[in-house]
Structure formats: structure tokens, C-alpha cells
Amino acid sequence: MSQDNRLSAVLHALLHMADHAGPLTSAELALMMSTNPVVVRRTMAGLREAGLVHSARGHGGGWELARDLASVTLRDIYDALGSPRLIAMGIPLAHPGCLVEQAVNHALGSAFADAEALLVDRLGEVTLARLAEDFSTRAVRHRRHHHEDT
Amino acid sequence: MSQDNRLSAVLHALLHMADHAGPLTSAELALMMSTNPVVVRRTMAGLREAGLVHSARGHGGGWELARDLASVTLRDIYDALGSPRLIAMGIPLAHPGCLVEQAVNHALGSAFADAEALLVDRLGEVTLARLAEDFSTRAVRHRRHHHEDT
DNA sequence: CTGTAATGTAACATCATAAGTTACATGAGT
DNA sequence: ACTCATGTAACTTATGATGTTACATTACAG
Numbered sequence: 001m002s003q004d005n006r007l008s009a010v011l012h013a014l015l016h017m018a019d020h021a022g023p024l025t026s027a028e029l030a031l032m033m034s035t036n037p038v039v040v041r042r043t044m045a046g047l048r049e050a051g052l053v054h055s056a057r058g059h060g061g062g063w064e065l066a067r068d069l070a071s072v073t074l075r076d077i078y079d080a081l082g083s084p085r086l087i088a089m090g091i092p093l094a095h096p097g098c099l100v101e102q103a104v105n106h107a108l109g110s111a112f113a114d115a116e117a118l119l120v121d122r123l124g125e126v127t128l129a130r131l132a133e134d135f136s137t138r139a140v141r142h143r144r145h146h147h148e149d150t
Numbered sequence: 151m152s153q154d155n156r157l158s159a160v161l162h163a164l165l166h167m168a169d170h171a172g173p174l175t176s177a178e179l180a181l182m183m184s185t186n187p188v189v190v191r192r193t194m195a196g197l198r199e200a201g202l203v204h205s206a207r208g209h210g211g212g213w214e215l216a217r218d219l220a221s222v223t224l225r226d227i228y229d230a231l232g233s234p235r236l237i238a239m240g241i242p243l244a245h246p247g248c249l250v251e252q253a254v255n256h257a258l259g260s261a262f263a264d265a266e267a268l269l270v271d272r273l274g275e276v277t278l279a280r281l282a283e284d285f286s287t288r289a290v291r292h293r294r295h296h297h298e299d300t
Numbered sequence: 301c302t303g304t305a306a307t308g309t310a311a312c313a314t315c316a317t318a319a320g321t322t323a324c325a326t327g328a329g330t
Numbered sequence: 331a332c333t334c335a336t337g338t339a340a341c342t343t344a345t346g347a348t349g350t351t352a353c354a355t356t357a358c359a360g
Contacts, residue, residue, distance in 0.1 A: 002152070002318055002345045003240035011254040019250070025335065034244040036320055041336065051197070057336045058328025074257070086265075088238040090153035094184040094223075099292060102283040104161040107224070111272040119265040126257055135253040142249060152316045152347055175306065186349055191307065207307045208331025
């Protein structure tokens with residue numbers, strides 16, 4: 001299965017946007033994320049439609065955050081991406097009348113649903129502000145270590 | 151992302167084997183699971199190596215359960231399949247030095263790890279015997295409804 | 301001992317989906 | 331006008347599960 005890295009990529013982009021004054025272009029974000037400007041636009045499109053970011057064309061254009069960091073959770077971003085599949089395993093419905101299949105799918109389905117619910121709840125508990133804070137902490141620690149070395 | 155249905159498919163096969171006297175051939179299992187005999191062998195290979203099932207070649211050969219239903223959990227089966235990926239999203243390591251990436255990957259990584267742990271624990275709590283019991287309950291209910299109709 | 305039924309496995313084809321790429325239209329500022 | 335940017339369609343590539351073909355191997359029946 002090819003994994004989906006969009007959520008991670010978008011978060012990376014958003015934090016860089018938060019840490020930068022003025023708009024960032026798709027090309028700049030693509031460099032930070034080791035990807036392609038078109039992929040950036042395609043992925044950010046959902047966030048724009050959800051009102052999480054704003055994009056401007058032409059000279060001086062690019063992407064900017066449209067909402068306060070504290071008001072956006074990772075779940076908002078996940079939903080803006082179209083709520084892509086989180087669980088890699090599925091439960092096929094080859095024989096809807098087969099009682100064995102029903103028993104198996106019920107057991108697996110509820111376990112998968114619970115794990116997915118846990119994950120979505122977890123995403124809902126984390127705001128972009130919290131992530132930015134964590135980033136700042138790491139930056140401070142990083143600078144301190146750098147000073148120790150010199 | 152193409153989803154992975156092996157766990158569901160294998161459970162389906164094992165319950166049918168439990169409900170059937172004598173070995174079942176790959177061809178018979180493939181019919182029940184709407185798939186291909188070679189796919190059945192390929193998928194069951196891990197279970198054989200793990201000692202969960204036994205296979206015999208030649209006349210009268212096929213697949214049989216090698217252990218008591220109560221002694222096998224869904225997690226044993228999941229592990230025998232090679233513990234395939236459960237979470238569909240990944241966390242790329244494009245820039246290991248980027249502190250933004252570290253903060254994002256830490257938040258997502260721990261959420262994903264927790265969801266995966268929950269799911270694996272859930273699988274470990276369910277035995278094949280429990281599934282077979284659930285199947286029997288459904289079968290009884292099914293027969294009763296059928297009688298009511300007639 | 302030959303024929304048949306089964307697994308074991310390699311090799312290749314197919315399919316689905318995220319990601320990468322090219323091309324071009326559109327809009328905004330200089 | 332020119333240039334810089336997004337918006338988007340269309341196509342290609344990469345990856346992994348699944349499907350298929352082919353053939354070797356093994357076990358039993360006659």
C-alpha cells in the first residue's frame with residue numbers, strides 16, 4: 001500500500017507559514033517539503049476551501065494562514081483534506097449473506113472504527129498553536145545546544 | 151491507497167475451516183472468499199509458518215486448523231501475516247534536521263502509534279473461539295428468522 | 301509405476317491511489 | 331505589455347495488494 005503523507009506535509013507547510021511574515025509561494029513551500037509546487041497547490045486547495053488558509057495570485061502572491069493558530073486543530077486540517085482513509089485494512093463485502101463474513105466483519109469493523117475514532121479525537125485535541133509551541137521549545141533547546149558546542 | 155484485506159480474508163477462511171470436518175483445499179477456500187487459489191496459498195503461507203494451520207499436498211490434501219480456536223487471537227493471525235501496516239498515513243523524513251518537521255512528526259507519530267497500539271491490543275483480546283461463537287449466535291438467529299417466514 | 305489431485309513458488313499482469321510532471325489558462329501587480 | 335503567481339486538467343510514475351499463468355513437487359489411487 002502506498003502511504004498518504006498529505007497531513008504531515010500540510011502541517012509542515014502551515015507551521016512554516018506561521019513562522020514567516022508575509023505569504024509563501026507554492027514554490028517556496030515545495031522546496032521546504034521536498035515536493036512539487038503543483039502538489040502543494042493541489043493539497044492546499046482543500047484548506048483554502050475550508051477557510052483555513054488564503055491564497056493570492058500574481059505578484060507578491062502566495063499562501064497565508066487565514067485563522068488564528070489556536071483556533072485550528074489537526075482534525076480541522078484532516079477534514080479539510082477530505083478525511084482520507086486512516087486505517088490501512090479493509091473489510092470486503094464479497095458475500096453479504098455469509099454469516100461467517102458477518103461475524104468477521106463485525107469484529108474487525110468495530111476494532112477499526114474504535115481505532116479510527118481514537119485517532120480522530122487525538123487530532124481534534126491538538127491545535128496548531130500547540131504544535132508551534134512545541135516547535136519553539138525545540139528551537140530554544142537547539143540553540144542552547146549549539147551554544148554549548150561553540 | 152489500495153487497502154489490505156488479507157486479515158479479513160484469512161479470518162473468513164479459518165472460520166470456514168473450523169466449521170468443516172476434514173481439510174479444505176485452496177480452490178474451495180478461494181471460492182468462499184471470491185479470490186484465487188494461489189492468493190489463498192500465498193496468504194496462508196505465513197499462518198503455516200507460524201504453526202496456526204497445517205497444509206497437506208496430494209490426494210485428500212488441503213488446509214486444516216493446527217491449534218485450538220480458543221488459543222489463537224486475531225493478533226496472532228495479524229502477526230503471522232507479517233504485521234502489515236495498519237495506519238494508512240505516514241510521516242516522511244525528508245528533512246531530519248528541520249525542527250518544524252520534528253514537531254509535526256512527533257505529534258502525528260505519537261497519535262498514530264497510540265491508535266495502532268489500541269488496535270493491536272483489541273486484536274489480541276479476540277480469540278477465534280469468540281468469533282466462532284458469534285458466528286453460531288448469528289446462525290441460530292438466522293434459522294429462527296427463517297422459520298418465522300415459513 | 302503411471303495418472304491425478306493437491307500444495308509451493310516464481311514470474312508476470314492488473315488495479316488503485318498518492319505523488320510527480322507538463323501544459324496552459326487566469327489573475328494581479330509593476 | 332511583462333512577469334509572477336495560483337488553478338487545474340491531463341498524463342506519467344511509484345508502490346503495494348491482488349489476480350493469473352506456469353511449472354515443480356508431493357502424495358495417494360489404481
